[in-house]
Amino acid sequence: MQGDLDKILISPEAISKRLDSLAKEMGAILPHHDVVLMPVLTGGLVFAADLMRRLPNRLTVTCVGASSYAGARTTSSGEVRLDGLEAARAAVRGKHVVVVDDILDTGRTLGALRDALGASGALSVKTCVLLRKDRLEAQAFPVNFVAFDIPDEFVVGYGLDFNGLYRNLPAICTLTPEAIAKGMAESKA
Numbered sequence: 001m002q003g004d005l006d007k008i009l010i011s012p013e014a015i016s017k018r019l020d021s022l023a024k025e026m027g028a029i030l031p032h033h034d035v036v037l038m039p040v041l042t043g044g045l046v047f048a049a050d051l052m053r054r055l056p057n058r059l060t061v062t063c064v065g066a067s068s069y070a071g072a073r074t075t076s077s078g079e080v081r082l083d084g085l086e087a088a089r090a091a092v093r094g095k096h097v098v099v100v101d102d103i104l105d106t107g108r109t110l111g112a113l114r115d116a117l118g119a120s121g122a123l124s125v126k127t128c129v130l131l132r133k134d135r136l137e138a139q140a141f142p143v144n145f146v147a148f149d150i151p152d153e154f155v156v157g158y159g160l161d162f163n164g165l166y167r168n169l170p171a172i173c174t175l176t177p178e179a180i181a182k183g184m185a186e187s188k189a
């Protein structure tokens with residue numbers, strides 16, 4: 001697996017340091033009570049787990065599932081499928097919700113969630129991402145909290161996958177062109 005990795009884009013130490021400052025920023029802005037942290041599965045799992053342990057606010061956690069990439073394909077077309085939406089909508093009624101995801105790429109996923117939760121009686125809906133790509137749609141999407149801006153490259157690790165793999169890497173890494181090509185071919189097979 002390590003042979004598929006090209007370079008470390010963000011080290012575990014840099015992630016940890018940035019999460020410390022992000023949590024301070026968020027803790028000061030978010031209300032102290034009635035906060036629901038909503039990790040977006042599966043990619044947002046690792047980030048949300050590390051972030052929530054740094055937040056001083058009185059909060060509950062409700063996960064929601066979202067999938068828009070099938071294998072290696074991108075979200076440039078197609079719908080976002082949301083799982084557990086009814087439970088999520090019920091959990092945020094009368095609460096301040098913070099949706100926590102791993103990456104902002106086209107904005108379709110966060111857009112779909114923000115729309116779905118906004119009409120559910122939430123007092124406020126905020127969004128938080130670990131990574132925001134340097135591409136037009138991502139930069140134009142209004143997001144409340146961003147840990148890192150990154151180049152428009154394919155990245156894995158710290159929750160992010162390629163064909164389901166690499167989520168367990170402690171760093172955020174790029175893949176070699178060969179690994180990407182191989183994964184693309186496998187996902188189409």
Ligand code: PRP
Binds near residue numbers: 102109110
């Ligand atoms: C990925 C990622 C984000 C979304 C970002 O999810 O985790 O949720 O795509 O892309 P967007 O801004 O273009 O919507 P994916 O559907 O791959 O599922 P996963 O979280 O299980 O990896």
